[in-house]
Amino acid sequence: MSDAPTxxxxxxxxxxxxxxxxxxxxxxxxxxxxxxxxxxPTDATPRTDxxxxxxxxxxxxxxxxxxxxxxxxxxxxxxxxxTADALREEGYAVDIVPEKFTSSGLVAALEREIDGARVEVARxxxxxxxxxxxFEDAGAYVHETVLYRxxxxxxxxxxxxxxxxVGLDAVCFTSSLTVEHFLEAAAEAGVREAALEGLADAVVGVIGEPTAETAAERGIDVDVVPDEATFDALARETVAATSARKP
Known part of the structure; x- marks a missing residue:
């Protein structure tokens, strides 16, 4: 039987x-x-102005x-x-990537230069x-285009x-929506409360603070939030925390 954490x-x-x-x-x-x-996909593209x-x-x-x-x-x-690498692979030049790879990090990177500017958020x-x-607090005119659901x-x-x-040692939630969908799936299977109890015994890793907040609001205790909001960092820190718990 494998000792590898699930x-x-x-x-x-x-x-x-x-x-x-x-x-x-x-x-x-x-x-x-x-x-x-x-x-x-919605087949939409960012507005042109x-x-x-x-x-x-x-x-x-x-x-x-x-x-x-x-x-x-x-x-x-x-x-x-x-995201920057994906844009470049599609042939687009990327001008700005924030030091902190989060929504708040991007706001911090742009807030001093977007007062009065038109900002399109495509997501x-x-x-x-x-x-x-x-962006609105920084004085920008903001529009959102939904590219996909x-x-x-x-x-x-x-x-x-x-x-x-109790068959999981750890989970890696990569967005608030993955938390919500996990609990929806548990509810559909009639095991929501049992799944929450199982997570209490597991190492719960999340990719950033917004996901951590969603988890906490739904009764899930979070153990790992990496400083760098990437899956690589999330996986490494979650597995390390899981290994540290094992006898």
Whole structure:
């Protein structure tokens, strides 16, 4: 029987999930791949009168490319290196990546230069209000374009049932929506309370403070919030915390 810790991961079922599973395996964990997000594109593109265009995900970068978006002198901003790399892979120049890869980090990077500017936020339908409110507080004219909707895929929920059976050592929540969808799946299976109890015995890792707040609001104690809001950091710190707990 393997001593490897079982770690649930909720990334969308594409190359991100494959890379997450590979990384967790390399770190000595036994991954439980349970995609909690599926992408439904809207085929929208950023509005053309913005001076700044903000992207918050690799998915957004790929979808605007597929939809034929062509920037025209806008300052292109990415919330973090993964989004920036995806934009560059699609042929776009990236002007700004904040030092802290979060919504608040992006607001901090731009707030001194966007007073009176038109700022376009192009992202999913479940984006945090932190960006919009932060840019508005800095004096910008803010518009949001929904590039895609995030839904819970059919068949998800294996991890919730494992948690209910105390079969998970750790989980890696990568957004507030993964927390919500995990609990929805648990409720559908009739094991919500048992799953919450199972998480209380597991190491709960989350990718950033907004996700930590969502988890706490729903009765989940968070153990790991990496300083760097990337899956790599989340996986490494969560597995390390799990290994430290094992006798």
């Amino acid at each position: 770690v649930a991961v909720f990334r969308p079922d594409d190359d991100r999930l494959e890379r997450a599973v590979d990384l967790l395996s390399e770190l000595g964990a036994e991954p439980v791949a349970d995609p909690m997000l599926a992408v439904e 913005a001076e700044y265009v903000i992207f918050t995900s690799k998915t957004g970068a790929e979808l605007v490319s597929e939809a034929g978006w062509e920037p025209d002198g806008e300052t292109v901003c990415a919330i973090g290196p993964a 999913s339908d479940h984006g945090s209000p932190v960006l919009l409110e932060g 995030l839904v819970r895929p059919g068949g998800s929920g294996e991890s919730a049932e494992l948690a209910a059976e």
